[in-house]
Amino acid sequence: MRMGKRLIPAVILVLVATGLLRAQTYDIIIRNGRVVDGSGNPWYAGDVAIRNGRIAAIGSLCLPGPCDAKRTIDAQGLVVAPGFIDVHTHADSGVQRNPGAANYVFDGVTSVIAGNCGGSPSDLGNFFSDLRQRGISINFGSLIGHGTVRSAVMRMERRDPTPEELARMSALVEQAMRDGAVGLSTGLIYTPGSWAKTEEIISLARVAAKFGGIYATHLRNEGNDEQGGVFDAIEEALKVGREAGIPVEISHFKVAGKDVWGKSDRTIAMVENARAAGLDVTVDQYPYTASSTGLASMLPGWVQEGGREKYLERLSDPATRRRLINEVKERVRRRGFKRLDYAVVARCASDSSLEGKSITAINQAKGRKKKLESEIETALDILAKGGASMIYHSMDEKDVERIMRSEYSMVASDGGIVEFGVGVPHPRNYATNARVLARYVRERRVLRLEEAIRKMTSLPAQRFCLVDRGLIRPGLCADLVVFDDRTVSDVSTYEKPHALSTGFHYVIVNGTVVIENAQHTGARPGQILLGPGARQASEAPTSAISAIAGAAGR
Numbered sequence: 001m002r003m004g005k006r007l008i009p010a011v012i013l014v015l016v017a018t019g020l021l022r023a024q025t026y027d028i029i030i031r032n033g034r035v036v037d038g039s040g041n042p043w044y045a046g047d048v049a050i051r052n053g054r055i056a057a058i059g060s061l062c063l064p065g066p067c068d069a070k071r072t073i074d075a076q077g078l079v080v081a082p083g084f085i086d087v088h089t090h091a092d093s094g095v096q097r098n099p100g101a102a103n104y105v106f107d108g109v110t111s112v113i114a115g116n117c118g119g120s121p122s123d124l125g126n127f128f129s130d131l132r133q134r135g136i137s138i139n140f141g142s143l144i145g146h147g148t149v150r151s152a153v154m155r156m157e158r159r160d161p162t163p164e165e166l167a168r169m170s171a172l173v174e175q176a177m178r179d180g181a182v183g184l185s186t187g188l189i190y191t192p193g194s195w196a197k198t199e200e201i202i203s204l205a206r207v208a209a210k211f212g213g214i215y216a217t218h219l220r221n222e223g224n225d226e227q228g229g230v231f232d233a234i235e236e237a238l239k240v241g242r243e244a245g246i247p248v249e250i251s252h253f254k255v256a257g258k259d260v261w262g263k264s265d266r267t268i269a270m271v272e273n274a275r276a277a278g279l280d281v282t283v284d285q286y287p288y289t290a291s292s293t294g295l296a297s298m299l300p301g302w303v304q305e306g307g308r309e310k311y312l313e314r315l316s317d318p319a320t321r322r323r324l325i326n327e328v329k330e331r332v333r334r335r336g337f338k339r340l341d342y343a344v345v346a347r348c349a350s351d352s353s354l355e356g357k358s359i360t361a362i363n364q365a366k367g368r369k370k371k372l373e374s375e376i377e378t379a380l381d382i383l384a385k386g387g388a389s390m391i392y393h394s395m396d397e398k399d400v401e402r403i404m405r406s407e408y409s410m411v412a413s414d415g416g417i418v419e420f421g422v423g424v425p426h427p428r429n430y431a432t433n434a435r436v437l438a439r440y441v442r443e444r445r446v447l448r449l450e451e452a453i454r455k456m457t458s459l460p461a462q463r464f465c466l467v468d469r470g471l472i473r474p475g476l477c478a479d480l481v482v483f484d485d486r487t488v489s490d491v492s493t494y495e496k497p498h499a500l501s502t503g504f505h506y507v508i509v510n511g512t513v514v515i516e517n518a519q520h521t522g523a524r525p526g527q528i529l530l531g532p533g534a535r536q537a538s539e540a541p542t543s544a545i546s547a548i549a550g551a552a553g554r
Contacts, residue, residue, distance in 0.1 A: 026051050026069040027511060029061060030482060033075030037472040038082040038457035040450050048080055050478040053511035053525075057474055073506060075482050079449070082457040082470055083110025083479030083509065084433050087412050088216070088251050088284045090114060092121055092142060094417030099136045101417050102520055103430045106500040108456075109413075110479040110509045111139035111529060113464055116251060116414070117218040118147030118187030122172075125179035128528045137514050139479070141464065141529030143185040143216055144176035146204060147193040158195045158305040166203060173207045180530035182464050183214035183246075188233070194220065194301040198236055205244035211533030214464060215240055216249040222291075223257030223335050223394075230255055234267060238274045241281055249463060252414045253283035253403055256291060256394040258336025264399035268406055275408065282463055284412035285403050287435050289395040290494070292346060292414070292426035295379060295388045300327050315384050328376050335394070340375040342393040344494075347423035350385040356424040356495070391426050391494065401446050404436075410459045411436055411452070420498050427497045431490030434501035438489050449485060465532055482506040 026049040034043045035058065047061040049069065086104065092114035095101065104112060114120065120142055121127040131140055149172045153165050161169060173184060184205055187193045205215045217240070219233035234250065241248035250271070255264050274281050296304065303324060304311050314320045332340065340359035348354045354362055363378040364370065382388050403409055415429035427435075433456055440446040447455075461470025468477050481504060488503030507515035512525035 026056055028071045028073060028478075028508070028513075029069040030073045030075050030080050030480065030506075031062070033078055033080035033482065035472060036079055036081045036450050036453045038453055038461075038470055040454040040458075042450060043079070048472060048480065050480075050508070050511045053478055055472060055474050055476050055478050055480075058472060073482065075505075077484070078482050078505060079485050080472070081108075081453050081481050081483070082472055083481055083507065084108045084411075084456040085111040085113075085460040085464075085466065085470060086415075086432070087113040087249070087410065087460040087464055088116050088286075088414050089412070090116060090119070090414070090416040091138075091140065092127070094419070095131065095136060095140060096134065098417045098419065099131075099134050099524060100520055100522070101136065101138045102420070103415075103418055103500065105137055105507050105509075105514050105520065106504060107431060107433045108481040108483065108501070108504050108507060109138060109433065110481070110507065110514075111141070111466065111469060113141045113143065113182060113460075113529070115143035115145050115181070116185050116187075116216060118145045118185055118190060118193040120145035120148050120176075120181075120185065122148050122152055123179075124176050124181055128180060128530075131526075132528060135524030136526035137520075137524050138509060138526045139469070139529050140526060141180075141182050141466070141531070143183050143214075144173055144181040144208070146184060146186040146196065146201065147190060149173060149176075149204070150192045150196065154192065156192055156305060156307045158192070158302065160197060161200060166200065169204060170207050173204050174211070177208055177211035177213055177531060177533035180528065180534035181208075181213065182529070182531035183216055183249075184208040185216045185218075185251075187218040188220035188236075189218060189222075189297060191301050191304045195305075198239060202240050202243045205240050205246050209244050209246035211531065212465065213246065213531055213533065214249055215244065215246045216251055218251045222252075222254055224260050230260060230263075230267060231270065234270050238270070238279060238281065241274075241279050247280040247463070248282075250281065250283040252291070252412070253285050253409065254291070254395055255399050256335070256392070258394075259334065261336075261396040261399060264402045268403065271406075271408065282408045282410065282459070283403070283406070284410045284460075285400070286412060286414050286428045286432055287400060287404065287440060288426070288428055289397055289400055290391050290393040290426065291395070292389065292391045292428070295343075295345075295383055295390050297390075298328055298331070298343075298379065299324065299383075300331075312384060315380055321380070324380070325373060325376050328379075329372055332372060332376075337394075339372055340379065343379075344391045344393070344424075345382075346389040346391050346425050348382065348386075348388040350382070352423075354382070354388070389423070389425070391424075401440070401444075404440060404446055408459075410455045410463065412460070418498075424494075425497050427490065427492035427494060430492035430497060430499060431501050434488050434503065435490035437483075437485060437503075442485065442488075464529075466529060478508060478511040480506070480508040482508075
């Protein structure tokens with residue numbers, strides 16, 4: 001037996017010399033890592049090899065024979081996982097200015113889906129072409145936004161579409177799907193989406209379904225107010241899925257407002273019951289108790305009808321302003337808040353000194369009465385000057401954890417590509433994945449490491465039909481992260497958000513290293529993630545978008 005072991009190296013040398021056993025040549029080999037493959041299965045010790053932008057092999061790759069690679073990365077003591085896929089972003093608003101997407105890749109993200117909450121580029125074909133020419137550091141896909149489509153055809157009119165208008169909206173959705181959109185998104189708390197009835201959404205969702213798309217929705221309500229509350233809003237989303245025959249993704253799934261804290265067990269049960277009945281529905285979630293959106297989201301939709309000019313007229317009319325204040329006051333109180341101290345300015349173009357301060361604090365600094373009504377007046381003054389991006393501390397930690405444990409929930413930031421040092425944005429823009437790994441896996445043990453990574457990789461890939469990503473398997477695209485699960489940290493906070501996550505040693509996109517030892521390499525290997533409808537693009541006339549857009553203005 002001992003003699004046999006001594007002979008093995010000699011035999012290998014003979015085989016190599018005679019050409020009977022050839023060394024494998026790879027671009028990169030990541031050696032000695034704890035491989036968490038994205039499936040949810042337990043980690044295993046092994047190597048991962050990359051060749052021509054794809055995963056070439058996995059396992060113990062350098063034994064018993066020779067192994068050759070242009071570069072070797074030693075992952076001893078580190079986790080090797082698929083690159084994280086963030087399916088709920090607003091990256092379309094910043095990727096052209098900041099194609100390096102540093103706040104995302106430093107958080108382990110290699111792919112994003114944009115166009116959420118009903119807002120997207122109107123011409124995705126041209127937008128994708130522009131990104132290809134610029135080069136981007138992350139893979140990029142997009143939904144087509146219902147709000148974008150509706151405003152292109154109907155502007156800011158608060159009414160039902162005519163049959164002709166609905167046909168034009170359907171044509172815009174169809175063209176976007178042919179151009180590569182992964183589905184249709186709605187933002188039903190925002191105008192003009194909030195003015196659309198369920199039947200309108202179903203009609204447009206059927207178009208997206210025809211091209212294999214998904215329906216991703218910012219629900220009409222995430223709390224409990226005069227519109228029926230989060231429970232009716234979830235039922236509406238499920239109805240769209242059933243009647244349009246389309247998979248449903250409920251965006252940033254939450255219960256917001258003190259009056260609904262603790263009721264996530266009911267919202268989760270609604271989704272579970274729908275799945276048990278055969279409806280393909282999943283959710284995504286960011287791991288924070290604060291949301292972020294515009295200050296105008298506090299207002300009822302009727303105020304914004306007709307565009308900004310009409311909106312400002314209403315704010316300046318005493319009787320209308322009084323009605324508006326009373327409605328907002330009732331909304332705030334119904335959600336269990338007495339003041340606007342939970343509403344903090346993240347970005348204000350008209351007055352940056354307000355950033356990082358609550359409406360309550362701003363109101364007090366102006367010397368106004370310490371009353372909710374006065375604080376609403378202060379908010380309306382900010383809106384009249386152009387508005388602000390806000391952070392709303394409106395959720396409970398127990399609900400966040402309960403939703404996170406759901407097997408069909410995935411991790412998503414609801415963030416964008418931000419400019420470092422500008423404003424006081426939500427920390428989710430920088431640290432969503434690091435926070436899950438640090439707080440909810442390592443510290444609080446809400447999730448196993450393998451389950452957390454499944455929620456960041458294979459589940460979102462499956463949900464959005466990204467068939468060659470999300471797992472560590474030979475032949476799939478080499479989007480990989482190498483990180484230290486003992487030290488990974490979400491450095492970004494509400495008070496000091498502009499801080500990159502730490503603990504990610506390498507981030508690899510399509511086989512190219514983008515993050516190496518806490519440095520961005522400047523590489524831009526990202527690809528456009530096209531939806532199933534792009535395969536039928538050649539069937540559509542190339543002038544469809546411009547023709548429809550021109551008709552919309554008449």
